[in-house]
Amino acid sequence: MVSSIPKDSQSVSELKEFYRQMVLIRKFEEAAAKAYSVGKIGGFLHLYIGQEAVGVGSIAALTPKDYIVSTYRDHGHALARGLNPKPLMAELFGKGTGISKGNGGSMHFFDRNAHFMGGHGIVGGHISLAAGIAFASKFKKEDSVTICFFGEGAANIGSFHEGLNLAAIWKLPVVFICENNHYAMGTPEYRALAVKDVSVRAYAYDMARDHIEGDEVRKVRDHVQVAVERARRGEGPTLIEVSTYRFRGHSMSDPAKYRTKEELEAYKKKDPLMRARQELELGGIKTEELDKMDLEIQNQIDEAYQFAETSPEPPLSQLHKYVYAEDK
Amino acid sequence: MAILTYREALNRAMTEEMEKDPSIYLMGEEVGHYQGAYKVSQGMLDKFGEERVIDTPISENGFAGIGVGSAMVGLRPIIEFMTWNFSLVAIDQIINSAAKMNYMSGGQFPMPIVFRGAGGAGGRLGAQHSQAFESWYAHCPGLKVVCPATPKDAYGLLKSSIRDNNPTIFIESEVLYGSKGEVPEQEYTIPLGLGEIKRKGTDITLVTWSRALGFAEEAAAILEKEGISVEIVDLRSLRPLDENLIYESVKKTNRAVVVEEGWPVAGFGAQIAYLIQKNAFAYLDHPVERVTQMDVPMSYAANLERMSLPNATRVADTIREMLQ
Ligand SMILES: Cc1ncc(C[n+]2csc(CCOP(=O)(O)OP(=O)(O)O)c2C)c(N)n1
Numbered sequence: 054m055v056s057s058i059p060k061d062s063q064s065v066s067e068l069k070e071f072y073r074q075m076v077l078i079r080k081f082e083e084a085a086a087k088a089y090s091v092g093k094i095g096g097f098l099h100l101y102i103g104q105e106a107v108g109v110g111s112i113a114a115l116t117p118k119d120y121i122v123s124t125y126r127d128h129g130h131a132l133a134r135g136l137n138p139k140p141l142m143a144e145l146f147g148k149g150t151g152i153s154k155g156n157g158g159s160m161h162f163f164d165r166n167a168h169f170m171g172g173h174g175i176v177g178g179h180i181s182l183a184a185g186i187a188f189a190s191k192f193k194k195e196d197s198v199t200i201c202f203f204g205e206g207a208a209n210i211g212s213f214h215e216g217l218n219l220a221a222i223w224k225l226p227v228v229f230i231c232e233n234n235h236y237a238m239g240t241p242e243y244r245a246l247a248v249k250d251v252s253v254r255a256y257a258y259d260m261a262r263d264h265i266e267g268d269e270v271r272k273v274r275d276h277v278q279v280a281v282e283r284a285r286r287g288e289g290p291t292l293i294e295v296s297t298y299r300f301r302g303h304s305m306s307d308p309a310k311y312r313t314k315e316e317l318e319a320y321k322k323k324d325p326l327m328r329a330r331q332e333l334e335l336g337g338i339k340t341e342e343l344d345k346m347d348l349e350i351q352n353q354i355d356e357a358y359q360f361a362e363t364s365p366e367p368p369l370s371q372l373h374k375y376v377y378a379e380d381k
Numbered sequence: 382m383a384i385l386t387y388r389e390a391l392n393r394a395m396t397e398e399m400e401k402d403p404s405i406y407l408m409g410e411e412v413g414h415y416q417g418a419y420k421v422s423q424g425m426l427d428k429f430g431e432e433r434v435i436d437t438p439i440s441e442n443g444f445a446g447i448g449v450g451s452a453m454v455g456l457r458p459i460i461e462f463m464t465w466n467f468s469l470v471a472i473d474q475i476i477n478s479a480a481k482m483n484y485m486s487g488g489q490f491p492m493p494i495v496f497r498g499a500g501g502a503g504g505r506l507g508a509q510h511s512q513a514f515e516s517w518y519a520h521c522p523g524l525k526v527v528c529p530a531t532p533k534d535a536y537g538l539l540k541s542s543i544r545d546n547n548p549t550i551f552i553e554s555e556v557l558y559g560s561k562g563e564v565p566e567q568e569y570t571i572p573l574g575l576g577e578i579k580r581k582g583t584d585i586t587l588v589t590w591s592r593a594l595g596f597a598e599e600a601a602a603i604l605e606k607e608g609i610s611v612e613i614v615d616l617r618s619l620r621p622l623d624e625n626l627i628y629e630s631v632k633k634t635n636r637a638v639v640v641e642e643g644w645p646v647a648g649f650g651a652q653i654a655y656l657i658q659k660n661a662f663a664y665l666d667h668p669v670e671r672v673t674q675m676d677v678p679m680s681y682a683a684n685l686e687r688m689s690l691p692n693a694t695r696v697a698d699t700i701r702e703m704l705q
Contacts, residue, residue: 120454154487163486170453171486175477181443182478185450192406192432192456212473215443222438375484376522378491378546 057269059336064271069338069346071113071270072329075105076347078129079326080354081138085128085145085159088358089305094145098159101129103300106325107232108133110273111200111295114281120168120190120199122183125160127172130202134169136162138354142361149367150360156367156375170199176237177203177210180229184220187227187290198284200228200277205294206237208251217292221258224289228280231294232267238303239311252294260292267297268323298323383566388558390532391421391497394539395459397568399429402457405543408435408444409461409498418463419499419558445471445496449478449548452494459543462498465514465552472517479548480523495542497551499558500528501592501642502679505686511679513643515591518550519619519652525549525573526619530594532562534617537571545573554592554642574621578630582612585700586630588653589640590616596672597640599693604700611700619649627653628661635666636703640696645673667703672696 059065082100089098101108108129112121123130131141136152144151145159153163160174170186173179183201190197207213208231220227231251235242242249255262261283265276273295280291298320302309309317330343385393399405406429411418413426413436426434437444441462448458462468468475475496482490502511519526525547529535535553542549579594580601587597594615601611612630616623631637637657639650654669675689 122450151487153485153489156487157485161485163489165486165489170450171482171490173478175473178446178473178477181446181474182450182453184443185447185452186454187450188447189451189454189456192451211470212442212446215440216446218438219440219443219447375486375488377525378483378493379488 148364177207181216187225226284441471445474508678528591576623600696
């Protein structure tokens with residue numbers, strides 16, 4: 054099953070870093086799920102568990118000047134961008150120390166400095182925002198590239214078509230990454246998509262396309278890299294479909310009864326974390342070393358949890374702040 | 382003073398701002414090669430080139446989103462909707478993205494974007510092309526809503542809107558594009574949230590904005606001959622709202638009528654009536670009245686269109702009744 058054993062020390066350490074990020078996301082979200090179930094986190098909580106290789110691989114193809122636009126399922130993307138888990142967890146807890154000062158919540162992580170351009174709650178609405186950020190890069194003659202994540206459900210909304218068409222006619226430096234986890238909430242793809250393969254829609258916009266499996270993190274990185282470089286050369290956008298799976302329900306309130314145990318078990322066998330771990334072991338990393346790493350990450354998450362729990366809520370005076378930009 | 386049309390005043394405001402600030406661009410359907418569906422951007426493509434005066438396909442949601450995304454990273458877009466009727470397919474981007482970005486990011490993303498275009502009823506364009514939507518947008522915190530009635534105001538308010546770091550809904554009146562007025566030669570701006578007494582009077586206050594100012598002025602002229610002195614408050618922007626200007630006038634006249642082009646139910650006039658009774662109740666000699674468009678979609682038939690829209694006769698009749 055394991056096809057890609059890291060061959061040299063560089064690719065081993067690269068994979069180790071990807072593994073670390075994926076474990077960080079997994080453990081962050083497991084902690085978030087726990088906090089949610091005891092009422093410390095409100096609202097929706099859409100977990101990314103199972104899809105980690107997509108975010109980590111894709112974002113690894115970027116440089117700090119590039120931009121990321123995410124959905125309501127944004128924890129993994131934010132952590133893969135290297136954002137500190139403390140303000141992220143604090144945001145989930147609705148604390149003033151949160152990455153969006155408690156105004157955003159799970160669906161709206163933002164970090165201007167990290168070019169993390171937000172988690173957005175309206176399905177597909179952010180696709181044209183991403184095109185807009187790419188438009189600005191082109192306008193300003195900066196060679197930044199924007200990547201935009203969305204689900205296959207979002208590929209059915211008008212904003213997707215408008216965003217892709219505009220990006221294509223103007224050759225904007227943007228990479229559209231459809232994380233196809235095969236369900237939009239409870240709707241399986243075959244009930245929502247006339248043509249199941251989202252990536253072929255690229256032909257409708259004369260756009261480059263790609264379609265890969267999302268369980269192998271370095272493969273995701275390599276494929277996204279090609280698209281990012283294409284965009285950076287000014288050759289326009291790419292639509293990439295990455296096939297993946299979410300192990301949990303659509304959000305914490307969804308028991309996911311619309312799919313079978315067998316299906317879930319089959320996908321769990323392709324868990325990207327497990328896969329990376331096996332590859333690392335084949336590349337010569339000892340199990341104990343990986344266990345130690347897992348433990349360190351767990352400690353980091355515990356600290357983030359502690360930080361979130363002990364942080365103060367935002368001051369009540371914040372209620373009316375930020376409705377309008379402060380005058381400079 | 383130069384005499385300019387409303388359209389020319391808008392054109393001058395955009396042109397001057399774009400000359401000063403290279404991060405401003407104008408985007409919309411037909412704004413470039415066609416010179417603007419209502420010719421507001423006449424000549425701007427030649428001046429600024431295709432990089433800054435950008436024609437789009439018909440995809441309001443898409444290019445509104447492009448505007449918002451680009452404003453997140455420092456550009457200052459002016460997004461033209463051919464008319465505000467078509468903004469409804471972009472309302473998601475305006476309300477869910479533009480109006481919320483600064484708030485939900487905890488102040489990280491100011492939104493220096495202007496959405497502008499023609500609003501209200503034109504000459505017999507029928508139900509889908511004759512709608513005044515300022516109440517819809519004024520409903521939403523995070524947006525600013527500007528509705529100029531004169532060339533002078535159009536110029537000064539558009540400049541302020543372009544310089545503002547917040548999303549501004551700038552609703553031009555389709556029927557006013559050709560209207561003329563004095564516009565000072567030297568540059569000026571009009572702060573958003575500052576109304577103006579367009580006519581001084583002592584018997585009753587007319588609160589209005591945009592095209593309805595014309596109905597108010599006409600009614601005031603009719604009533605003057607009957608010995609009734611009307612004061613007209615032109616709000617110019619609904620958000621922010623010059624509340625004190627309204628109260629000061631009502632304190633003097635003790636009566637108020639709101640005249641607006643939009644529909645009555647949940648319209649902005651209802652908000653003004655509420656504010657007046659809440660904050661100037663002791664000064665009122667009569668309940669606040671409203672003159673609005675009729676509570677129906679717009680008819681194509683000339684007589685029904687006329688009947689639907691507010692007009693000077695209805696305003697004058699309302700005032701006479703209130704003064705009885
Ligand atoms: C315009 C809009 N319609 C409906 C919803 C409610 N909703 C939130 S997520 C979701 C499913 C989206 O599925 P997909 O795009 O495939 O992404 P995934 O959740 O699978 O990552 C729905 C219906 C919404 N947020 N926005």
